[in-house]
Each structure stands twice: as C-alpha cells, then as structure tokens.
Amino acid sequence: MTPRMSLRVLLFGLYRERAGAPQIEIELPAGARVHDLLAGLREYPEFQGLPGRMAVAVNRRYAEADSPLLPGDEIALIPPVAGG
Amino acid sequence: MAEPRLRVGVVDRPISAAELAVDLVGDRHGATLMFEGTVRNRNRGRPVVRLHYEAYESMAEETLHAIAAEATDRFRVGAVAVLHRTGSLEIGDVSVAITVASEHRADAFEATRYVIEQVKLRLPVWKREEYADGSTAWLDGTPPEPAPSAGTGDAG
Numbered sequence: 001m002t003p004r005m006s007l008r009v010l011l012f013g014l015y016r017e018r019a020g021a022p023q024i025e026i027e028l029p030a031g032a033r034v035h036d037l038l039a040g041l042r043e044y045p046e047f048q049g050l051p052g053r054m055a056v057a058v059n060r061r062y063a064e065a066d067s068p069l070l071p072g073d074e075i076a077l078i079p080p081v082a083g084g
Numbered sequence: 085m086a087e088p089r090l091r092v093g094v095v096d097r098p099i100s101a102a103e104l105a106v107d108l109v110g111d112r113h114g115a116t117l118m119f120e121g122t123v124r125n126r127n128r129g130r131p132v133v134r135l136h137y138e139a140y141e142s143m144a145e146e147t148l149h150a151i152a153a154e155a156t157d158r159f160r161v162g163a164v165a166v167l168h169r170t171g172s173l174e175i176g177d178v179s180v181a182i183t184v185a186s187e188h189r190a191d192a193f194e195a196t197r198y199v200i201e202q203v204k205l206r207l208p209v210w211k212r213e214e215y216a217d218g219s220t221a222w223l224d225g226t227p228p229e230p231a232p233s234a235g236t237g238d239a240g
Binding site: 082 | 138226
C-alpha cells in the first residue's frame with residue numbers, strides 16, 4: 001500500500017468562505033504533486049463551480065502543476081487575485 | 085551607484101504615497117513619482133459602498149518585495165516603496181500606494197507602471213465588494229501569474 005501523507009492547506013477569500021474555515025486537512029499519497037492536490041480538492045462539494053482557475057502556493061511562492069508537496073510545506077490555495 | 089532602497093508592507097491602516105516619499109527623497113533623485121489606487125464608488129454598473137481586502141499577508145509581503153526588487157533590476161531607480169491595504173475601506177480610501185524615486189523621470193514612470201501591473205497580476209490579495217442594497221460579492225479576479233523570468237526586460 002502506498003503510504004499516505006496529511007497536508008494542511010490554507011484558504012483565502014471565496015475559498016475560505018465556501019469551506020467555512022481558514023484551512024483544511026487533506027490526505028494524499030506520499031509523493032503527491034500539486035496537480036494531485038487540485039484533483040483531490042475538486043472532489044469537495046464546496047470547491048465545485050468556482051470561478052477562475054485555482055492556483056497553489058508552496059512556501060509562499062506560486063507552484064507549478066508538477067511541483068512536489070511535502071507534509072511540512074506551507075501550502076495555500078490561491079483564488080484569482082484582485083489586488084491594487 | 086548605491087544599492088536601490090526598497091520598502092514594502094501589507095497593512096491594516098490608512099496609507100498614502102506621501103508617507104513613503106518622506107523616506108525616499110534624496111539629493112541624487114531628480115524625480116519622485118507617487119501613485120495611489122483608490123476605492124471607486126461603482127464597479128460594473130453597481131454602486132459600491134465599501135470594500136473589504138483580504139491578503140495572504142506573509143506571501144503578499146514577500147511578493148511585494150520581489151516586485152519592488154524586479155523594478156530596480158529593470159529600471160534605473162534609486163528607491164521603490166509600495167504599501168497595500170487590508171481590512172475595510174470606504175470610497176476614496178487608498179488601497180495601494182507606490183512611490184518611486186529616480187535620477188531621471190522616465191525610469192520612475194516605467195518602474196511605477198511595472199509595480200502596479202505586477203501587483204494586479206500576482207499579489208495574493210482579494211476584495212469583497214459591499215453594494216448599496218447590502219449585498220456583498222467577492223470580485224472575480226485574475227488567475228495569478230508566477231514571477232516573470234528575469235532579464236526579459238518585458239514588463240508585460
């Protein structure tokens with residue numbers, strides 16, 4: 001059996017409001033990458049039908065779809081940005 | 085030339101470009117350019133009464149610092165300072181303040197433009213509008229872009 005890892009994911013803006021919490025825990029197979037996280041999150045009803053593309057930041061930088069994830073990483077789900 | 089000076093912040097208090105200029109003016113600078121983004125009373129035809137800004141603060145500060153540093157790499161500027169607000173803002177309040185000082189004015193204009201456009205593309209900040217009828221909505225934003233590759237000289 002593939003070992004699994006638990007990741008804490010920070011939420012902001014509309015995503016935080018939808019989830020009703022500033023962060024969630026998600027379990028993924030060890031060695032999972034950003035695209036696996038996004039696929040896992042799409043299973044959650046609260047993250048369905050959201051406008052725009054979801055981005056992921058790892059350790060406060062935008063991550064590519066194939067970036068690896070580790071349990072100690074600071075992972076955040078970034079809605080489309082609206083600063084300025 | 086001395087190292088360019090940088091100052092950035094993501095803060096829940098009133099901000100102004102003038103407060104940044106106080107630190108940046110210097111004998112070497114022939115130009116000091118100040119830009120303020122302010123809260124507009126309408127968006128897409130709906131009257132807006134208030135805005136609430138939320139930030140991923142630690143990442144937003146790091147991103148602002150990266151943007152300011154990129155501006156000093158791309159343009160001949162002596163100092164770049166940028167602040168972004170969080171929290172509740174009324175119409176006319178300053179949401180973003182940028183001040184750039186340079187020897188010659190053209191660099192200050194280009195660097196300021198670079199900073200505000202990158203803020204729009206990359207800064208992890210979100211806003212919820214509050215309308216005259218009491219309803220609220222998170223603004224549709226821009227799918228964020230990673231940092232542009234260094235040395236392209238293309239401000240997008």
